Amino acid sequence: MSLDFDRRFPRFQIGREDRVTIDGQAFRLGYMMQDAYALVPTEGEGAAQVFEFGHLNRLNAAGKVRHEIEYFLPKELRTRRQPSGGTGSSLATLTPGQRARIDQRYALVEAFDEVRAEGVMQMTDDSIEAHMDDICRRASAYLADQVDPELEWRKQQAAAGKGRKPKGGGTLQMVAPVHPTTLRRWVARVARFGKAGLIDRFSNRGNRTSYFTAEENALLGKTVRESYLTLNRAPMSKTVTDVQRAFRKENADRLADGRPKLRVPSREAVRQCIKSFSRFEVLVSRYGEQEAMKRLRPVGRGLEVSRPFERVEIDEWKIDLVTIMAKAGMGQYFTEEDLKDLGLDDGKGRWWLVAAIDCRTKLIVGMTLTRNPKTSAAAQCLRMVVSDKGRFANAAGAKVAWNQFATPELLVSDNGAAFKSTAFTDTCATLDITLERTIAGLPGMRGHIERVFQTAATRLLPMLNGRTFGDVATRGDHPAEARACLDTEDLCYSLVRWIVDVYHNTPHEGLGLRTPLQQWESDLRDGNFPLRAAPEMRTKRCAFGLRLNRRLTREGVRVLGVRYHHEALAATVIEGGHRTVELRWDPEDLGAVEVVIDGQAHEARAVHDGFDGVDAHTWVAARRALRTKSASRKAWEEEVVFRALDDIEALNTRKQLQYGLVDKPITAERLKHLEESLFAGFHITGNTPKTRTPLDGVGRVIEPRAPEEEPQAAISQTPAAPLPARPRSSNSWTIRKPGSAD
Template identity: 45%
Template sequence: MNAIVKTNAFTKLNPIKSGFRIEQTDRLTIQNKHFDWAGQSGDTIFLQPSNGQGMTEQFTMGMLSRLSAAGEIKHEVGFYLPDDLKPAPLAKGVSFQVSDLNVKQKTRFYGRYAQIMAIEDMVSEGLILPCKKDINASLKEIETRAVAYLKKEATERDLLDHALEHQQLPEAVAKSVRKKRGGGSKDGIALYSGDYLRKLYKNYQKYGLSAVADTLSKSGNRHSGIRPAEQSLLMKTIRTSYMTLERKTLKATVVDVQRAFRHENKRLVEEGELPLRVPGRGAVRGAIKKIEPLRIMIARHGREYAIKKLRPVGKGLEVSRPGERVEMDEWCIDLQSIIHSANLREFFGDELLDLIGLNGDTARWWLVLAIDCRTKVILGMKLTRNPCASAAQECLRMVVSDKGAWADASGALTPWSMAVKPELMVTDNGPAFKSGAFTHCCLDMRIPTLRTHAGVPGMRGIGERIFGTLSTDLMPRLVGRTFSNSIERGDYKSELRACLDAEDVAFILVRWVVDIYHNSPHSSLGGRTPLEQWDADMEDGNYPLSGLPDVATKRLAFGKRIECTVSQQGIVVMGVRYHSPELGMYFMGLGSKRVDVRWDPENLGAVSVYLEGAWQVVPSVHDRFVGMHFHDWMKVRRALRAKSASRKIWNQEIVFNAIDQIEDLVKDRSMAFGIIDTTISDEQFSKIQADLFSSFRMDDTPRLKADGNGLGRAITPRAPDPDIAPSGSKAPAKAGSVKPSPDVEKRAKATSPADTLHKRRAAAPKFGLPPKHED
């Protein structure tokens, strides 16, 4: 079977009129894969894998020439030939490389090689024969010629002397050349005997360069002179003295070893046995060097320290596009601040602030932050009182959302619109990132996660580095720092100096990230700023691999998971009614009317309901709730309850008017609203729904409706509304509170339907309706 290799880089280039010879006995290595010659048809070469596994591939000679010119082909000529048929340089030395020799071996190799080359030159010139007699007679000439091969560089004087010697210069030029000064050559060489050079030259002719190299480095006695009993006691003492967490010095270990040997020798002498030889400092040091460094470091410093210290350091992660790798981590900010804000209290109210922990105490904040490893852009951050799953969840929502509203609210001069769907989300093993809430979010959005080993922050180096930048660049500018420890803090009273509130901290973080950090040159970006790197990737078309999740996907991922009962009116969540044809058909069917619902507090315009094995989007009955935040809706409900605490049914127009007023008031809401984690728990959700919305219902009947007779509106008779009753009028008595008198009932019965209709028409206000004629 043939496989045709197609490469755009090859097809677009002009054909090459060059190549190289490939024989059946050759071997080619292309992209670390070995190939053997399989055949040729015209300009096409067929190559098969050397291991016999895989398909035969075909290459044009032009393609192979380009690969060879790019240095991507290793051509081993005559690889499969027997040694006696190979050329001399390849025989027995096809795998020999001078670079494999150590420094001393190279020195000896080049000394022999220079003398062999000198002999070969003289043989080719017909001056000598490669025999012992001629070589011994020409040792002086061999030394002179060999020195020339050992020179690292040829000087201009050497070139001119060579030209003069061979009469390659005109006579006038030759006279002007300055002759060499007297004195012997500074370069020397250790000449071998004639008999040894004869044998060496013969082996070189037969076996190639490998015959010139020696194996002196493998000679000598490599066995220790220490007896087994001495070796055993020495290593035992080193393990108990040197390889401990006390980390004794080499000097102290030598003392312990000698003390142990003296104690053992005293026992041996008493038993009539030969004493052991006491090792000196060199023997102890040599024994320690033979132990693997990793074992020594684990024993003296611990496993985590050893792994961190001895881990190979490369050039770092290879991230090619934005969103390919996003790291998220938590950090306890080195700052004491007041955990409340006047604007937050005005917006949320005391009750909700107490629920989410913003009660006004002086404490430290936790920051959950996500950073893109390609551009170093910060994609999301959330402030929270304590590390929790909801803060990590909301930080992930910021990663996949536009953050321009918070940048505008802080007055930032640069945008913060960067958002991606991560191809890989990297976190540590913290409880917030292992929780079901965060895990379900990533699974619902199909974001792969990688949780690194605990206690190894280097596996999340980019995320850890941004926290270091915050500590060194931002924290020193603020009042109320806690510093990293008590020694560094000294007499600095963090609690007494705390003057920043929650809104101040949120404002400072946003402005620092958007206007300072994103515009600061980064060393790993080649001097570019994170914002410049992001813009450059977008201009070059280096876009993220996937688009952002849609509204329905975000609702499934970040929405609160609740169960609701389906009724004829649909589903009611927090006083908002949701209905759809699919939900109506489900209600008409058989089976349980309890359904799973996903309710997103950031958009009350719709919910997702699991019906018949699939998620269905069920919109709100009123379009006015599209895009409305749950905290805004809670403020509307509190305002309505303050107006009438006992009222249960509210007309939709009154509710919508209240929504308009509240949205005008919170149009410039607090910066901390979006940065601080204000997620409510399941218990808080149930409590709010029971306290505020259990007795709340909207009357969907509009006051005015068309009668189908052209312009104008007709008022449908209904009970008077106490909130819109004219001033000075009394509210009607509640039904059933006063029993009508018998006279009233008698007059009502005596009145004819025609009289009643006539009176109603006469009393009805005129809205420009055309007059009606009675039959």
């Protein structure tokens, strides 16, 4: 896709009731021009700002746009689930107890769907009650299986002598039965809102009887109808003002007649009154019957799709190909133990491919290679779905861009453990993606991705040496392992070039002989682009990040030797001293973490600039290079540390495909080991001035630099191409107790 095309067409729709936040400022749509959106500030006065489509698309790709569909409509009138404000779904800020309750409810819903799919249970209370024991048993087994979906695979690896036997596991947590009506309600909420629909709402509990008398309710309802339910579409704030004015006028008349005054409704009372009207009645009154029917039309269900990213299918496929595990290509980033865990040690083996396809355009929008189908690989593939994949196409030398991405409305998978895990369902809920699993034994319900795998097996694999074929009869005497000459980098290169340059540009029967790329460009030209933007960086961090507990001190929090701080963290220490806080840490970007304090998430940035966009494996490799140069040294200056990072990233560019597409998760256990063995006592200091003022005050004295501050020789024998200089500064907060001396 040309740059000119990208400048002329947007990648997501901004509706009249949507809120778009860019660089911390909230906007709503003013009007749409030929090649730009005119957005007006939502608060205060200000002129409209024009965002050209090309600029807006770049901001979207960088994760700097938060898009909230139908934000300005009351919640009851919204036609689809909404992303939560701030950092994504509130799942990121739940307590462990709340998450445990949600997981139990979700397990019951999964078990209910499984029993119902077998055709042995009806939707009546009596039938559900009769099968409740079976539902609870299946839910308990589901929970035990999904707390750690990689546990069974690790046990099998240990039994084969390929690793240590994992600790724990095997404890079956029994799920208590619930009333059939309650279970049906949970099933309905999951169907409509996904897993996030099961979040506790204790704050909404209490007396639900009306606070007002019959006269007060009558006047309130009458005024709301006259003010809010009109084609003028008055905002709620004006309706609140109209209600209070009507009550003041009525009270003046009652005071003159000697009658008692009416209680004036609050803003919340007016909002609850508006919610009491049916959705259809409100839409017809404010938008007209035709628009109401359009807004209430069901979307996001069924196999018929009308726009890109309305339905995305994800699945895993064991590639019929033996490849050489390219140990040398990854040696800069991993130890021997790491390579063994990832299956990248010496020898030959086969890969699993986790891939995702957009059902409207048939574009492949995500792909990850893994040695076994784990949750981490599924999450990495989903991350590619919502991210720009241009760097992979560039690394492979593709002739066409791979920049199709957005937030899917519906994600369809099979019943594999990776897609059923608590971690993956939490990720989808945080991104506000509806997750739907097909019925076991019916792969045709996700036929689009199945056909892609068949196409790859018949058109790509025959061109590659080392093919194993799908079965013994088909393979015959073909010497697959003897002919295996592709390493991991070769496989990644072949897959990306075939996907981007061949498959995306091959006429597709299901598209009327259009190519997937032509269908995508046609939809963008026709204004039929995805409804939702890609998630912003903070939402990605909450969705894909690792949940950790860290000690909050005067210096902030530390993860993998990197210190993070924020004004809110400093204030917390002043008020309550040191404490343990929960945070979300994204191994793909060490520039910031999300710290949860009292149910509120705060973005704490790295104190030392230069970690933006740096992933954990690159940082660990840089630290190893520093330690190789000086094993006993713990304090390193900023300049030396980031020079080592630059050198490692230069190597990364030469192995970008293999490094970026292979699943390489960092678990909490692995992170703890790295911090204890590699980062214990490690810290970064400010740069030492290269010159100083002499005693006589005349001129400057040049300070010599110690030779051990140059770690590059420990990283590579071949000097890497210089990278653009990183910004160097230090962000810090000085914390003092109230009343302390400066």
